[in-house]
Amino acid sequence: MKDAIVLDNVSKRYGPKEIIHNISFKVGAGEIVGFLGPNGAGKTTTMKMIAGSTAATSGKVEVSGINMATRNYEAAKKIGYLPEQPPLYDILEVSSYLKFVAKTKGVNKKNINSELNRVIEACKLERVFNTEIYKLSKGFRQRLGLAQALLGKPEVLLLDEPTAGLDPSQIQETREVIRRFGKQHAVLLSTHILSEVTLICSRVAIINEGRLLAIDSPEGLQKASQQANRVSLIASNKQTSQLKEKLLKIKNILSVEIKKNNKDNKKISVDCYTDDTKNIESEIADIVTSKWDLFYIERKNPTLENIFLQYIKEKK
Numbered sequence: 001m002k003d004a005i006v007l008d009n010v011s012k013r014y015g016p017k018e019i020i021h022n023i024s025f026k027v028g029a030g031e032i033v034g035f036l037g038p039n040g041a042g043k044t045t046t047m048k049m050i051a052g053s054t055a056a057t058s059g060k061v062e063v064s065g066i067n068m069a070t071r072n073y074e075a076a077k078k079i080g081y082l083p084e085q086p087p088l089y090d091i092l093e094v095s096s097y098l099k100f101v102a103k104t105k106g107v108n109k110k111n112i113n114s115e116l117n118r119v120i121e122a123c124k125l126e127r128v129f130n131t132e133i134y135k136l137s138k139g140f141r142q143r144l145g146l147a148q149a150l151l152g153k154p155e156v157l158l159l160d161e162p163t164a165g166l167d168p169s170q171i172q173e174t175r176e177v178i179r180r181f182g183k184q185h186a187v188l189l190s191t192h193i194l195s196e197v198t199l200i201c202s203r204v205a206i207i208n209e210g211r212l213l214a215i216d217s218p219e220g221l222q223k224a225s226q227q228a229n230r231v232s233l234i235a236s237n238k239q240t241s242q243l244k245e246k247l248l249k250i251k252n253i254l255s256v257e258i259k260k261n262n263k264d265n266k267k268i269s270v271d272c273y274t275d276d277t278k279n280i281e282s283e284i285a286d287i288v289t290s291k292w293d294l295f296y297i298e299r300k301n302p303t304l305e306n307i308f309l310q311y312i313k314e315k316k
Contacts, residue, residue, distance in 0.1 A: 086145025
């Protein structure tokens, strides 16, 4: 598999503050890689460095074998880019805007109409083709942003939060467009939504606070997600082995961890790792209160942050 995107020890600094810390990963042709992290993790900054709209402070960025630092203009021709805020001109109609973008990208004049038809059909823009952009809903604006990125059949597609503002049916349609495009091209898709990457990506790069934590398959991430879904409780510190044994008999409990409570040695902290079953708290509470004092119980749903922590814990 040919590497279409290569980041080698890439860092980005604004003044004394380092935003991105020595990130390295690759995306091959015919591969969809999800770039997953919470808001502010560094996804957009990394996307901008790959797109060439900002330069890396150190390290190397290559697109289709072209060094972005020394041959920026040439590399940019290989890229279709949908930034977080689509680059739209509100005074233009959709048709005029797409023709303008096609010409800017150097699409052959005789192929412009067929290219427009291709992206309009792919992004379901037929009914707004002659509408002024300022009149479009957020969903249609997002779809238009994706259409301009697809123009010219770029080798690399960079998508920064591509389903933001779309309704469920539009999200499904957008995923299908990305899936089809990704069969023959390299796609890097950034998102903070876990389901986005588990549904369409072959690999997932996990980033937080400007650091690349791991790269894994969606299956590996899903396993971490399941382990991060837990019910936490505080109970009286007695016969802990018996408590663990009883809790593990609950059908949907995957594992149980019992630790000393840091604030009170007469209490214990218990984490019951479970699948996504609802209302399991009542069953846990019934078991605990049958023989132990229960001081606190709460479900901890799988946020990105605790998935990260769980994932790193498993890989140590």
